[in-house]
Amino acid sequence: MTTAPMNLLSEWIVRQAGEEGAWFASRLHSLSSGAASEQDLHIFLGLIPRKLGKQDLALTSEDVRRAELAHAGWRPQGWSIDGAARVAALIGYQGPRPFADTFKDLRRTADAGELIALYRGLPLYPEPESLAFEVGEGLRSNMRAVFEAIAHDNPYARDHFDEHRWNHMVLKALFVGSRLSPVVGLDERANPELARILLDYAHERWAAGRAVSPELWRCVGPFIDSLDALDDLQRVMSGTETERKAAVLALTVNQSPRARSLLAASPEVARLVSEGHVDWNNLLQSEAA
Amino acid sequence: MYIDPHAHMISRTTDDYEAMAAAGIVALIEPAFWVGQPRTFVGTYVDYLSTIVGWERFRAGQFGIRHYCTVGLNSKEANNEELAEGVMEWLPRFALKEGVVAIGEIGYDEQTALEDKYFRAQLALARDLQLPVMVHTPHRDKKRGTSRSMDVCEEMGLDPSWVVIDHNNEETVRETLDRGYWAGFSIYPSTKMGNARMVELLKQYGGERIIVDSACDWGISDCLGVAKTAQLARQQGIDEATIRKVTYANALEVYGKSGQINESDWLDPPGIDQRTLFEGNSILRGGREPRIEVPGKQRGDSLLIE
Numbered sequence: 001m002t003t004a005p006m007n008l009l010s011e012w013i014v015r016q017a018g019e020e021g022a023w024f025a026s027r028l029h030s031l032s033s034g035a036a037s038e039q040d041l042h043i044f045l046g047l048i049p050r051k052l053g054k055q056d057l058a059l060t061s062e063d064v065r066r067a068e069l070a071h072a073g074w075r076p077q078g079w080s081i082d083g084a085a086r087v088a089a090l091i092g093y094q095g096p097r098p099f100a101d102t103f104k105d106l107r108r109t110a111d112a113g114e115l116i117a118l119y120r121g122l123p124l125y126p127e128p129e130s131l132a133f134e135v136g137e138g139l140r141s142n143m144r145a146v147f148e149a150i151a152h153d154n155p156y157a158r159d160h161f162d163e164h165r166w167n168h169m170v171l172k173a174l175f176v177g178s179r180l181s182p183v184v185g186l187d188e189r190a191n192p193e194l195a196r197i198l199l200d201y202a203h204e205r206w207a208a209g210r211a212v213s214p215e216l217w218r219c220v221g222p223f224i225d226s227l228d229a230l231d232d233l234q235r236v237m238s239g240t241e242t243e244r245k246a247a248v249l250a251l252t253v254n255q256s257p258r259a260r261s262l263l264a265a266s267p268e269v270a271r272l273v274s275e276g277h278v279d280w281n282n283l284l285q286s287e288a289a
Numbered sequence: 290m291y292i293d294p295h296a297h298m299i300s301r302t303t304d305d306y307e308a309m310a311a312a313g314i315v316a317l318i319e320p321a322f323w324v325g326q327p328r329t330f331v332g333t334y335v336d337y338l339s340t341i342v343g344w345e346r347f348r349a350g351q352f353g354i355r356h357y358c359t360v361g362l363n364s365k366e367a368n369n370e371e372l373a374e375g376v377m378e379w380l381p382r383f384a385l386k387e388g389v390v391a392i393g394e395i396g397y398d399e400q401t402a403l404e405d406k407y408f409r410a411q412l413a414l415a416r417d418l419q420l421p422v423m424v425h426t427p428h429r430d431k432k433r434g435t436s437r438s439m440d441v442c443e444e445m446g447l448d449p450s451w452v453v454i455d456h457n458n459e460e461t462v463r464e465t466l467d468r469g470y471w472a473g474f475s476i477y478p479s480t481k482m483g484n485a486r487m488v489e490l491l492k493q494y495g496g497e498r499i500i501v502d503s504a505c506d507w508g509i510s511d512c513l514g515v516a517k518t519a520q521l522a523r524q525q526g527i528d529e530a531t532i533r534k535v536t537y538a539n540a541l542e543v544y545g546k547s548g549q550i551n552e553s554d555w556l557d558p559p560g561i562d563q564r565t566l567f568e569g570n571s572i573l574r575g576g577r578e579p580r581i582e583v584p585g586k587q588r589g590d591s592l593l594i595e
Contacts, residue, residue, distance in 0.1 A: 046385030050548065109335065109379070111342035111386040143347040 005070045005124045008063070009088040016058050016081055020051045024085060032092040038102065041093050045106070045114065048089070049082040054113070057084050073155025073184045074123055086114065087121030100130040107134055112143060119149035122156035129160060139169055144176055151183055158185025167194040170219060171201060180215040181281045187218075195223035199232065212236075214246035218280050221250035230258050237262060244269050245278050290579075293317040293515045294540035295394075295423070295455060295475060295502030298345055298356070299324070299337075304585040305505070305512040306352040312516035313579030315555040316355040318544060319345060320394040320423055323365045325507045331375030334366075338379070342386045355555045357544070359393035359423050360384055367407040368398075377410060384418050390544040391415070393423025394455065397434045400427065405441070412445040421546050422452045423473075426461065428480065435461040439468055453500060453543055456481055462490065466498060471543050475504035476514030484518040488525050496534035500543075516581055 003011075010028065014021035027044050030036055057079040059067075067074045076084065095102055103125070107118055119138045122131065138150050150157060151173050157166060166189050173180055180186060198219050202212045217236060220229055236247040248269045251259045263270045272278045293309065296317045309317070319341050328334050341358040349356035360383040362376045384392060392415040397404050415422045422442070427434035435454060442452050454465045455473035458481070465472040474490070475481040487501060503514030511517065519536045523529075544550050583589075 042382055043385070046382075049387055109339055109382055111388065112344075112346050113387050115343060143344060145347070 002069050003066060005067070005074065006088060006091045008066055008070055009076075009084050009091075012057060012059065012063060012076075013052070013081060013085050013088065016055075017052050023051060024048075028088060028092050031089060032094055034094045036093065036095070038095060038097075038105070041089065041095070041102075042106075044089055045086055048085045049113070052081050052085055054080050054082050057081050071123055071155070073158060075153035075184070078153060079120060080113075080117075082113070083117035083120060086117040087124060090118070090121055091124055091126075098130065099126050100134065103131060103134055107137065112145070115141070115143070115146045116149045119146060120154060122150065122154060123159065128156065132160075135160075136165070139165070139172065144178060147172065147176065148178055148182075151178065153182050153184065155184045157183070158189060161189075163189075163191055163193065167191070167197055170194060171197055174198070174201065174213050174216055179284060180213070180218060181284065186280075190219055190222050192223045192226055195220045195227055195229075199227055199229055202232065206235075212243075214240075214242045214283060215280070217246045217250040221253045224250070224254045224259070225256065230254075230256070230262070233259075234262060237266065242283060245273070245283055248273050249278070249280060249283070290315050291515045291519060291536045292540045293503050293505075293512075294453075294500055294544065295320055295473065295504045296512065297322055297504070297506035298349060299340060300507035301505060301512060302584070303348075303352070306349060306354060308582050308584040308586070309512050309516075310352045310354055311579065312513050312581050314354055314516065316357065316550065317349065318390060318423075318540070318550075319356060319358040320391075320425075321358065321360050321363065322394055322425075322506070323363045327366060327369065328372065329369075331372060331379070334362075334372065334376050335379050338383045342383065342388065346388060355550075355558075357388045357390045357550050359391040360386075360389055361392045361395040361411055361423075362407050363394060364396050364398035364404045364408070364425060364427070367404045368401055370403055373403065373407050377407065380411070380414060381418070384414065384420060388549050389420070390547040390549045391421040391423045391453070392418075393453075394425035395422065396425040396438050397427045400430065400434055400437065408438075409441060409445055412442060412447055415451075416446055419546075421543055422447065424452060424454045426454060426456045428456075431458070432460050436464060439465070439470060442470075451543070451546060455500075455502070456504070458482060459486070459490065462494065462499075466494065471498045471500055471539065473500045473502055475502050476518050477504050477508075477510050479509070484514065484521050487518050488522050488527065491522055491527050491531060491535065492525075496531035496539070498539060499535045500539045501535045502540075512584060513581055516579065520581065 014025055017024055031041060031044060057076060059077060064077060067076050110118060135150060138146055141147050151169055157169055198216050202216055205212045224230060224233065233247050233251055236243050244266060248263060248266055251263050252273060291313050293314050296319060298319050321338060321341060338360055346356040360380060362373055367373050392411050395408055395411045412422060424438050426438055438454065449469035453471040453473045456475050457465055457472045462472050474487055476484050476487060481504065501515050501518050503512055504510065505512040515536050519532050522532050541552065
């Protein structure tokens, strides 16, 4: 049976909060009554880390499964208990103004931890389309953790971004040294314009003598033919071990004879890929190991 | 391991953060202040407060320094009544943010009626929210302004053990300590305290309730004021316990009353804190000896920019 995200969050927080669980539940209840003011909301948001602490939210694999059922693509792994409680407060709060107005006001005065919580909750808020401007402000943030609150483990971008915004989010992730594998919907939202932007970006990096993230080629792979990118993939193939794996992963989705022959030149890696030992999600982990 | 409990990093460069981390600064407190030019809109003031609770904290974290701040309406801008009224409406929201360790820096500049009005209003706010206070004492008519600041704190019902009277000098320190306040000293060339004078004061007064800070800002000032004072004190034979009090433990004790600054924040940080991207302190991680380097040294030493 599916449980609403709000109820899941409450359940997890109360379970972990010990004595303060009752405080949280009763304050949340009064915020949802329709009689609470925005000041009540501000005070509650301010008190949350003081009362509940800032530990990681302790989740079981069953919790994670229920989160996926409650909202496709929602991955609360890595959330903190205070962040989860703040998101629950925002979902629960019944105020007189449109949700986006309340959100804007909170975002303008948020500290670093609050910004991250506000943006992690994006997929779960009412009227998600109305938050387009606010999301733009978060994407433009120079605080990497704030940007990642939107870009990583969050299905809002996949579900609501237009192509231009999506493409620039992916490009920025690479530009600030962030990972691509936690981006929800990366393969579903692949498009030729993004592949072109990323290929240009790779050329720019090479010209400057800088490294190119192996993850970049994931978004180029499906468009190798239209971009005439086989020379580039050949160059990646001759790079580091991780780059070779990335090139193989990208070439695997291309059917041209030249792609086949490039793959044939790296039979070891090609075998690891075809047997499922190497994929885009573990590519950088194997580099660290 | 030092804390600089008064540093306006919004006016400083990354070279300074690097030099401070290398010199052993593990945490610093950024008081809200006058940025060198008056703000004329409430909104710019609000954005400034947002910056010191958010962006500046992130910037410091990249260099392994934990960043805290105080929020308040400074004395100069208290003289713009329209601005002051607006800021006072927003302040309570910022006072409850994470890492806000006090209301400050507040107090007198020219000791006008409006300065007095908003000083008192903010003391009441600190009292009601149970937050410590950082008092800026005036540059001019200093001795009387300092006494008056303490009079007003007491009139407003504050406990002196929750109040830091900052920018003390030889003329004000006795009264500050005798009345039970914490005495801050800003090691700031030309206009405030020099570190050789500071060491003499430590010889005379010891380390109880004395706090050394740099107050580095947009003026000619030294972000290594705390580390250099500790080193000079050591050379002059001041005992380690006293040095530790005035460059670390005292600030931690008084601002710790807020519940928003804990030693474990830097002694026991996660490897990389995913939620704030705090990079951990390289000195603590690698066991390197703190060293005092000229800020910007990197710029001078290397011709190559990669």
